[in-house]
Amino acid sequence: MPALLKHSFLASTLLFSFHVSAAISLLITDQNNQALEHAIIEIETLDAVQTNIPDTPLVMDQIDKAFSPHVLTVPATSYVIFPNSDDIRHHVYSFSKAKPFELKLYAGQPKSPIMFENTGVVVLGCNIHDAMVGYIYVYNNSHVYMSNAKGETTIDIAPSNIKNAWLWHPRNNNGVKHKQVINLAELKQAKATVTLTLPVAPVKATGSFQDVFKTAN
Numbered sequence: 055m056p057a058l059l060k061h062s063f064l065a066s067t068l069l070f071s072f073h074v075s076a077a078i079s080l081l082i083t084d085q086n087n088q089a090l091e092h093a094i095i096e097i098e099t100l101d102a103v104q105t106n107i108p109d110t111p112l113v114m115d116q117i118d119k120a121f122s123p124h125v126l127t128v129p130a131t132s133y134v135i136f137p138n139s140d141d142i143r144h145h146v147y148s149f150s151k152a153k154p155f156e157l158k159l160y161a162g163q164p165k166s167p168i169m170f171e172n173t174g175v176v177v178l179g180c181n182i183h184d185a186m187v188g189y190i191y192v193y194n195n196s197h198v199y200m201s202n203a204k205g206e207t208t209i210d211i212a213p214s215n216i217k218n219a220w221l222w223h224p225r226n227n228n229g230v231k232h233k234q235v236i237n238l239a240e241l242k243q244a245k246a247t248v249t250l251t252l253p254v255a256p257v258k259a260t261g262s263f264q265d266v267f268k269t270a271n
Contacts, residue, residue: 089205097197098218111167121188133167145181213242225254
């Protein structure tokens with residue numbers, strides 16, 4: 055093999071190996087070993103990277119009397135628009151300290167998006183349909199990941215570059231604002247899928263906006 059091609063092949067191999075070793079597969083479960091969807095892992099890295107703010111508003115829709123998505127991750131100072139895709143009107147509001155606001159009874163799309171300046175968890179409700187509950191997770195770190203329906207997600211960061219890590223879920227036993235600190239040793243020594251366990255309340259215990267908001271402040 056010619057020297058130039060050999061060096062190019064070696065460099066490509068090393069780069070590929072780095073990316074493979076940098077990925078950490080996670081499985082998020084509750085105290086009963088059941089997969090947790092909508093669990094968020096927030097990572098602070100040693101090399102401070104500026105969070106990219108979206109050029110266009112992020113979307114928290116209302117479909118079939120439910121917020122869609124159920125959990126929306128938003129970089130601080132981003133804008134969010136709240137279209138109503140139902141054929142009935144909704145009245146969206148939040149009392150959360152991170153962003154109290156109100157969109158009075160409306161159909162279609164509000165005139166203006168709303169900026170979420172402060173980090174934290176914003177619990178959303180509908181003044182007409184109490185069972186409608188949604189969450190906006192506002193963050194200031196560049197690396198945020200959410201688990202899928204199987205409780206799975208992948209962190210594409212080299213373990214050696216992780217400074218701090220937190221785990222959050224809307225049904226956290228310690229309240230909706232609580233973020234559990236992740237033991238970095240579990241991530242840095244990972245050779246296979248890492249399982250993180252978070253105790254949560256039963257689904258029925260947080261079946262309405264009022265139930266959730268009792269633990270939100």
